[in-house]
Amino acid sequence: MVDCFGYLLLILWLEQSSRQFSPPPTLSCETVMSNPSGTVMSTPPLPCETLTTICEFLFGPTSGAIDEHLSRGDLFNCSLVSRGWRAAALPLLWETLAVYCGESEDVDIDSGSSESNDDIWPMLADSLVVECASAARDTDPLDEGLRTWHPNFDNFHISQSPRFLQNSVVRALADFYPNLRSLKLTFLRELWDREPPCTVISDQSLCFLIDSCPHLRHLELRKVSDLSNRFLIHCAQHASNLRWLWIEQRGVQLTGEGVVDMSGWKQCLEFIDIRCGNRGGAKMDKAFVKAMGTNFKNLRFCQLGKISRGIRN
Amino acid sequence: MSDPANITLVTMDGTTFTVPSAYLHRSKLVQDWLRSEGDKQAMEVKHVTPFVLQGVLNFCEIHAEDTSEPLADPADPTKPFEADPRDDAFRGMPDDQLLQFTMAADILQIPELVRLTAQEMASRIDGKSPDQIRAMFNPDDLAEEDVDSDNEMGEVGEEGAISK
Numbered sequence: 047m048v049d050c051f052g053y054l055l056l057i058l059w060l061e062q063s064s065r066q067f068s069p070p071p072t073l074s075c076e077t078v079m080s081n082p083s084g085t086v087m088s089t090p091p092l093p094c095e096t097l098t099t100i101c102e103f104l105f106g107p108t109s110g111a112i113d114e115h116l117s118r119g120d121l122f123n124c125s126l127v128s129r130g131w132r133a134a135a136l137p138l139l140w141e142t143l144a145v146y147c148g149e150s151e152d153v154d155i156d157s158g159s160s161e162s163n164d165d166i167w168p169m170l171a172d173s174l175v176v177e178c179a180s181a182a183r184d185t186d187p188l189d190e191g192l193r194t195w196h197p198n199f200d201n202f203h204i205s206q207s208p209r210f211l212q213n214s215v216v217r218a219l220a221d222f223y224p225n226l227r228s229l230k231l232t233f234l235r236e237l238w239d240r241e242p243p244c245t246v247i248s249d250q251s252l253c254f255l256i257d258s259c260p261h262l263r264h265l266e267l268r269k270v271s272d273l274s275n276r277f278l279i280h281c282a283q284h285a286s287n288l289r290w291l292w293i294e295q296r297g298v299q300l301t302g303e304g305v306v307d308m309s310g311w312k313q314c315l316e317f318i319d320i321r322c323g324n325r326g327g328a329k330m331d332k333a334f335v336k337a338m339g340t341n342f343k344n345l346r347f348c349q350l351g352k353i354s355r356g357i358r359n
Numbered sequence: 360m361s362d363p364a365n366i367t368l369v370t371m372d373g374t375t376f377t378v379p380s381a382y383l384h385r386s387k388l389v390q391d392w393l394r395s396e397g398d399k400q401a402m403e404v405k406h407v408t409p410f411v412l413q414g415v416l417n418f419c420e421i422h423a424e425d426t427s428e429p430l431a432d433p434a435d436p437t438k439p440f441e442a443d444p445r446d447d448a449f450r451g452m453p454d455d456q457l458l459q460f461t462m463a464a465d466i467l468q469i470p471e472l473v474r475l476t477a478q479e480m481a482s483r484i485d486g487k488s489p490d491q492i493r494a495m496f497n498p499d500d501l502a503e504e505d506v507d508s509d510n511e512m513g514e515v516g517e518e519g520a521i522s523k
Contacts, residue, residue: 092458096465099433100477100484124488127496 098133100124189218190244201228201264209235211270216251220258228264229255231271246270249277256285263314264290272297275304278320286310289344290317296322302334302350312342319349366393367401368416374409375401380421385429388469406463407463411456412451418472421445430470433477440478450479454495457483 092100097219101121102299115328126188130215188210202219204210208239219226231247247270256262265281265288267273272295281288282305291311300322311318318338330351365375367391383389392402404412422445430438442450449460457479464472484492 092462093465096473096477099473100480120484123487123489123492124484127492131492158441303441310436 093129094130094134097131115331119184132249135214137173153348160187188212189214192218194224196283199223201230202226203228203232205230205231205232211247213248214252216247216255220251224259225261226255226259227261228266229262230266232266232268246272248272249274249280252277253280261287262349263287266290266292266345268292269296270293271295272299272300275301278302282308282311284310286313289314291315292317292319294319294321294326296323298328301329301331302329302338305331305334305337308337308342313346316344318345319347321349321351345347368412369403370409370412371403371405371409372409374412376409376412376416376417378420379502381520382416382423383467385419385422385469385471387470402464404463407466408459411459411463414456415467415469415472416459418446418449418475419469421521422471430474433470433473440474442474446475449475454483458496 051064101124121135125132188204192215202223204215211233221227247267252271252273253276254269262285265285271293273293274297279290279301285291286309288311300320302320320330328351330353335350335353338345338350342348362380365377365381366380366383369375369377380393381388389402396402408413449457452460457476461473461480463478464476481497483495487495
């Protein structure tokens with residue numbers, strides 16, 4: 047029924063489009079009084095909210111009669127019209143982009159969708175997942191893509207991809223993804239032994255990320271960083287929405303020494319796991335460990351080195 | 360305001376329209392203006408041509424007696440769009456006028472008109488390439504940053520566009 051009605055609308059539109067538009071009848075009240083300048087005014091670009099409304103009609107529950115005729119292809123084409131149209135269309139078009147780089151270094155884009163239509167283009171809005179089984183030597187720098195497209199991911203996850211584990215990627219996220227909620231950068235132990243990342247994520251870039259992404263809730267850095275207490279001091283003070291912090295690294299300098307002001311963490315932190323050195327056995331600063339045991343109303347799990355506070359309810 | 364029953368709107372070029380205030384009860388911009396600055400003589404409506412404003416006011420006049428609950432959101436999923444024969448004239452207008460009416464509806468914050476014009480724009484976008492959409496709705500007003508982004512997207516725009 048909806049399908050037929052949609053065709054009817056389409057035919058109706060085709061008929062109408064051949065006609066010259068004549069304005070509706072003149073208002074019954076007093077209207078035009080003067081036009082002193084007679085200047086021609088240009089129409090400003092449509093605001094993002096209105097473009098989003100149009101895009102939602104293209105592919106949304108309100109599209110009613112025409113929803114059977116329109117696909118993600120239309121939304122994708124809208125995303126190529128201009129920057130403003132792209133900003134409106136992409137959040138509706140994309141949900142999750144998963145890029146897997148296999149042994150052959152082919153890049154496979156998995157839409158995670160069973161739909162055959164437009165399945166070469168992934169659904170993506172909230173998440174970007176990048177995973178490489180091996181180092182993809184010739185892959186374009188990820189940070190350039192992030193700076194070009196910036197569809198405002200909420201979640202960003204890179205695993206097993208030494209090529210992409212760059213400070214420049216973190217800086218691009220900080221620059222263009224102020225709504226970032228979750229950042230996971232992970233590297234498996236066996237791959238580290240075989241092919242460690244050529245660079246590691248630094249204190250400076252992560253501090254910048256903390257400052258630029260105030261909504262960050264989940265930060266997971268496993269064998270991708272060589273952080274110092276400088277980052278921990280900054281994070282404890284400023285990451286006021288952080289709920290989950292998991293850092294695992296080989297360097298032993300992340301002990302918590304000097305972390306005094308934890309006003310940021312005390313807002314929301316629920317989970318903290320910091321392990322450094324070989325098998326996470328490096329000793330943590332006693333004062334830091336003691337401070338983590340007090341005045342954290344939301345903290346449910348605390349693992350600092352070999353010391354675990356367990357789970358609270 | 361000397362006559363609270365009427366409101367005077369002024370387009371950017373100085374053309375004035377005086378209509379009953381009741382016509383614009385669905386315009387959030389006008390209602391806010393009446394509450395905060397209703398003692399002034401006229402309300403300026405920027406970026407709207409006299410022709411477009413007259414069409415918008417015609418829409419408001421046609422729907423002035425409607426008793427339906429005002430839309431909070433033009434894309435409210437709980438209220439499916441239903442074509443109204445009284446709005447046929449709006450659905451038949453050329454692309455450039457439709458764009459201007461959409462903009463005017465957004466400026467005046469009339470969700471019912473935003474819904475109508477957005478729905479019509481969506482139906483015209485159906486099956487069109489990016490270049491065709493640009494020609495229809497984005498002809499001369501590409502901002503500088505849009506031109507840059509078009510250059511960035513150049514080849515993708517030509518080769519990556521999805522056709523049906």
